Structure formats: structure tokens, C-alpha cells
Ligand code: HEM
Ligand code: SF4
């Protein structure tokens with residue numbers, strides 16, 4: 001049976017992870033609208049479009065399910081993999097492997113912590129704050145003003161770095177698990193994976209820093 | 221050269237095991253690691269103590285018996301070699317050297333540094349072969365195989381079953397070993413016919429025996445004495461997907 005085997009499980013993890021990684025690109029472009037258009041109209045319009053679009057509504061559930069599945073399943077597999085030794089080595093591993101590949105659960109756990117904070121700050125308020133229905137531009141201010149506090153900007157940047165570390169390993173690893181590599185492509189995919197991770201980390205960080213810095217400079 | 225050796229001693233599979241420290245002196249740089257252990261054992265026997273049990277056979281890097289985890293690396297601080305090909309010149313005079321057995325639930329310790337690697341044989345018995353007798357070697361031109369394919373199959377076939385991949389992996393996964401076997405046979409015309417059945421059976425056995433699953437950290441590839449690439453793991457994954465869908 002496919003799902004009973006370690007390779008089948010791994011393939012399912014990689015599909016769930018690559019799906020999340022694809023979502024990040026969409027999310028990044030949406031957020032960039034807050035930088036491109038200072039009035040906030042473009043961002044609010046995009047939000048409204050997403051709230052009304054049927055397919056996107058369904059995708060919201062798929063995404064939530066994807067996250068929950070990814071978190072629980074990878075945690076279970078990480079725990080299972082840890083139990084393959086009765087005694088650990090006395091001298092810790094000296095083989096030179098990439099840090100991000102060895103600590104996926106740690107980077108994932110940091111991502112999860114900030115994700116909860118993030119969902120509370122935005123998703124929860126977008127859904128349940130009734131004043132935002134009357135005055136949709138409030139969504140734009142909600143997003144932008146959070147970064148006026150320096151510590152939120154810092155939190156988010158830490159989050160994006162953890163995300164970058166996670167992605168640095170995961171894109172090439174996911175594609176490898178799907179069997180999409182060979183002798184020649186293995187190093188190219190490593191590079192693509194790192195470039196994607198940098199793109200995501202730097203992209204999101206620029207947005208947070210932009211809102212923080214414009215606020216600081218305007219109030220100077 | 222003089223060394224302090226911290227060696228794992230364990231009387232049997234059930235024993236808890238512990239490190240023992242030995243001082244060894246006047247070792248020449250061209251002594252191999254296993255010869256150094258021979259010298260230590262001679263000394264221990266003369267003192268009436270029990271010698272350190274360790275595995276070895278060919279001592280020329282082809283049998284894969286001599287697996288030792290030395291200072292945090294399978295086969296010690298040199299690349300692309302087995303322990304029998306490791307020489308004391310790779311260490312500094314006065315170094316402390318910690319020697320441990322391969323550690324994995326699927327490789328139980330028999331005594332001291334010797335582990336039971338028969339789990340690998342059990343995986344091979346599930347399909348690491350062609351199930352009909354292919355007779356004498358045929359005329360080489362009767363089945364044409366492109367040189368790149370032959371080369372890649374040969375690279376995979378060079379696996380000696382040493383278990384360094386399992387020892388190096390944080391998940392104690394046997395994927396590189398299984399991938400080498402599956403890849404080698406799947407690339408060649410005689411092996412292709414049973415490829416689907418083979419890949420499923422070998423992976424099922426690997427899981428059943430308690431090896432972990434692969435998370436693509438590449439530690440196996442770095443420590444493999446035969447330099448087997450994890451691109452063979454990608455082929456294993458492809459073969460597995462093909463076999464299932
Ligand atoms: C936006 C968020 C996330 C994205 C884009 C993402 C992406 C990925 C991808 C693409 C993989 C596939 C790796 C593979 O097949 O080898 C992966 C693996 C993994 N993820 Fe995530 N992930 C995210 C969040 C999380 C969270 C919140 C956790 C929480 C614990 C987590 C834990 C893991 C673990 C443990 C693995 C397996 C690592 C391994 O193979 O060693 N991830 N992730
Ligand atoms: S793949 Fe390499 S490390 Fe693993 S058993 Fe074969 S030769 Fe040894």
C-alpha cells in the first residue's frame with residue numbers, strides 16, 4: 001500500500017509542503033500591493049475580490065487543511081524517525097550537512113509559533129471585526145499599522161528568516177522526493193531552492209520594513 | 221605517534237555498554253586504523269584482558285565489513301574510504317579518538333564494535349536479484365546498452381553494503397543502500413522486467429525492519445565510501461511512483 005510505506009508518506013509530505021510554498025508566492029504578491037499603492041485601494045480591492053470569489057473561498061479551506069495536515073504529519077514522522085536509535089552517538093555528527101536540512105522541525109516550529117500570532121492579528125480580525133465590513137479600508141490600516149511597532153517588525157523578520165531556512169531545504173527536497181532530479185539537476189535545484197527561499201524572506205521583509213520606515217520617517 | 225582511545229565496549233546485545241579508555245604509544249603514521257586496533261588487541265591479550273571485537277575481512281575497501289564510527293563520522297575523518305583504508309596520519313599526535321559502533325535499531329550490536337547487518341541481506345532477499353537464471357554471459361553486442369546508462373548502473377552497483385549510510389543518517393534510514401540496489405537493476409534491461417515488484421517489496425522490507433525514512437539531508441552520500449549519489453534515491457522514488465500508479 002502506497003501510504004503505508006515510508007516513501008509514500010514522504011511523497012505526501014512533499015506535495016503538502018510544495019502546495020504551501022506555492023501559496024506563499026500568491027500571498028507575497030498580494031501583500032506587495034500595500035507597498036505599491038499608498039492609498040490602500042488596490043489592497044482592499046484584492047481582499048474584496050478574494051472574499052467574494054468562490055474558488056478562493058474553497059482554497060481557503062484547502063489551505064487550512066494543508067497547514068494542519070503538514071504540521072501534524074511531519075511532526076509524527078519526525079518523531080518516528082527519531083526513534084530509530086536506542087542509543088545515540090556519544091560524539092555528535094561531524095558530517096558536513098546543511099543546517100536547514102537537519103533542523104526542519106525546529107524551523108517549522110518557529111514558523112508555527114509566529115503563524116498563530118499572525119492569524120490572531122489578521123485573519124481573526126478580518127473575519128470577526130464588524131467595523132471592517134462597513135469601512136473596508138480599515139483592513140489596509142490594520143496591516144500597515146502593525147508594523148509601526150518596532151517589535152512587530154522584528155518578530156516578522158525573525159519569522160521570515162525561519163521560513164527561509166525551512167524553504168532552503170524544502171523545495172529541492174520536495175522535488176527530489178517526487179523523483180524530479182537526476183545527477184545533473186540535483187545541484188541546480190539546490191540553487192533554485194536557495195534563491196526561492198531568499199526571494200520569500202527578502203520579499204516579505206521588505207514589506208514590513210517599508211511600513212516601519214515610512215512611519216518612522218514621517219514622524220521624525 | 222601516541223593516542224588516547226575511547227572505545228565502546230558491550231558484552232552482548234542486551235548489555236548496556238560503556239566507553240573504556242586506552243593509551244596507545246609508538247604508532248607509525250603509515251599504520252592503518254585496523255592495524256592500530258590489532259596492536260591494541262595484542263597489548264590487551266598480553267595483559268590478560270579481553271580484546272576489542274571489531275569486524276573486518278578484505279582490508280582493501282571492497283567487502284564493507286569494517287564499519288566503525290570514529291570521532292563523529294562513519295569510517296572516520298577521511299572521504300570516500302572504508303575504515304580499513306584509513307591511516308593514522310589522518311590524526312594528530314596526542315589526539316583522543318572516540319570509536320563507536322554503527323548505531324541503529326535495525327543494526328543490533330553483537331559485541332563491542334560489531335553490529336548485525338543482516339537486515340541488509342533480508343532487504344536484498346526481497347528482490348535485489350533477477351529471479352531467473354540468465355545463463356552464461358551472452359555476446360556483448362546482443363543487448364545494446366548506452367554507455368551513460370551502463371556507467372550509472374555500474375556506479376549504483378558499486379555499493380558494498382557497508383551500512384555507513386544508515387550510520388550517518390539522523391533517521392538511520394537505509395534509503396541510499398536500497399536506492400543503489402533498485403537503481404542498478406532498474407537501469408538494465410534484465411532488471412527492468414521485475415522493477416515494479418522489486419521496488420515495492422524492498423521498500424516494504426526496509427520499513428518493516430525499523431530503518432527510518434529519508435529526509436534528503438545528504439549525510440549518506442557524503443559518508444558513502446563508494447560515493448553513491450542521492451540521485452539514485454530520486455530514481456527509487458520515481459520507480460516507486462511508477463509501480464503504484
Ligand atoms: C508556510 C509554511 C510552510 C511551508 C511553505 C513549508 C514547506 C515545506 C516543504 C515544501 C516541505 C517538503 C520537504 C520534503 O518533501 O522533503 C516541508 C517539510 C517539513 N515541514 Fe514544512 N512548511 C511550512 C510550515 C511548517 C510548519 C508550521 C511546520 C511545523 C512543525 C513544518 C514542519 C515540517 C517538517 C518537520 C518537514 C519535514 C522535514 C524533513 O523532511 O526533514 N513546516 N515543509
Ligand atoms: S550506499 Fe554506500 S554507504 Fe550505503 S551501504 Fe552502499 S556503499 Fe555503504
Ligand code: FES
Pocket residue numbers: 275276277278279280281282283284285286302303304305
Ligand atoms: S575490511 Fe573489507 S572494506 Fe574494510
